[in-house]
Every structure is written in C-alpha cells, then in structure tokens.
Amino acid sequence: MKSLKEIRQLVDNNSYQVFLFTCPANVPGFRHPWFVLNNKGKLTRWEVLFEKNSGQIGYKHLHNNLFDPFTGISRFPYSKKLLRKARLEGYTTSGPAKKAIAFIEKSPDKYPFRDYYRLFGPNSNTYAQWVLDNNPEFEVKLPDNSLGKDYPINT
DSSP, rough: OOOOOHHTOOOOOTTTTEEEEEOOSSSSTTTEEEEEETTTTEEEEEEOOOSSSSEEETTTTEEEEOTTTSSOOOTTTTTSSSSSOEEEEEEEEEHHHHHHHHHHHHHHHHHHTOOOOOOTTSHHHHHHHHHHTTOGOOOOOOOOOOOOTTTTOOO
C-alpha cells in the first residue's frame, strides 16, 4: 500500500489523471470509493455519500470536494475528523483520463441515483461502478467487498 506522500507524488500537474481510492466504509468489512480528478493541476474529488447536500458543493447524495482528495471518509457520520486511511485502487492518465474527467464532471446531471442512497444500493459503490462501466479504458475494478457495486443501472 502506498503512503500518502507516495500518492501525492503520482500527481503530475501537466497531465490529465483520474485516481480511484477506497477506504473502510462505515459498515464494517466493506469499502467506500471516490475519484480524484487531476485536470492539469486542478484536483477535485467526487463521491456519493449517505449525507445529502453536505459541504460547499453537493448534488443531493453526489458530492464534490467534501473531503481532502487523498484522505478517507470520517469514522463518524457528519464529522470531518478521524479520517480513514485511503488506498489507491488504480489510476489512468492521458486520453482515457480526459474522457473520464469529462464524464465525472457531468455526473451531477447524468447519474440516475443522485437523489437516492440505500445501504445495499444505490450507494457510493454503485456510483463508482457506473463511472467505471462508462469508462472501460480506465481498466480498474472495485474490490470484491464493495457493497452496492452490482446494483443494476439501466442507463
């Protein structure tokens, strides 16, 4: 597992990159995912959380920049303290990253479940899997213990 310092060193301010991270979820034994987009030095974080409209930019359950790009979610709901450790699952660069960035940035208008959140789906893993399914060039998979990744999406 890469350290936070090693992860930050992967960021190339002259490139397009999309990183997929996970951390332990608030449900023991499961993972919570999020994407970090690097648009030539501009970093943004995108994820779905059970909290609605939290932080500065929220689209119902879909959030942008609620937490630092490289740290996990809080161990306690509605808190930004005691953050979990992030694990880098994979990343992509160049053309596939540029395409994925455009897709994720449009997700507030396109993600069909931004108004809903359920433990077994749709949830944060449903969103991450939807992004990955629509960007197969990314070639990254969610861990097997990503509850909700198999929730059906008909889009």
